[in-house]
Amino acid sequence: MMEFVFGALSVIAIAGAVGVITLKQPVHSGVSFIATVVALAGLFALLSATFLFMVQIILYAGAVITLILFVIMVLNVQASHLPDEKGQGKALVLGAVCLAPLVALGMRGFNTLGSEKLVVLGEGFGGIHGLGMALFKDWVLPFELISLLLLAALVGAVVLLKKERV
Secondary structure, eight states: OHHHHHHHHHHHHHHHHHHHHHOSSHHHHHHHHHHHHHHHHHHHHHTTOHHHHHHIIIIIIIIIHHHHHHHHHHHTOOGGGSOOOTTHHHHHHHHHHHHHHHHHHHHHHHHHHTTSOOOOOOTTTTOHHHHHHIIIIISHHHHHHHHHHHHHHHHHHHHHHHHHHO
């Protein structure tokens, strides 16, 4: 039963991610993004990562995606306002070729899924204490680099927006 739920959530997550990339209407892409985030939350729940599950549902599905959809709807983006995307087929084929090793690795994982016995994890797995210790002890440098990258993206967006209005 767990394998079926895992497979179903994985298919939903992958289909939602493909929908975000391929759908033309921004609102439809936003709804596909919601499906992806909810499916990922379900995968976190299957892994007994309760804190990550709650963060995924409350923070991402509840707040961030709602804000994104609100902005998309307020902007009222029409298909005529979107640029003509030439070479989208080439980009999809190139992306599929680049993802082929990852798909092969995933299929190998699916094939070995039934051969191993599922182990119930301990009580503290997936909690906030273990996550915080791992994040700020073992992964502090990548965490800080990502925060700098996000800050640079925010400053770049503000600079581009100011130049556009002038």
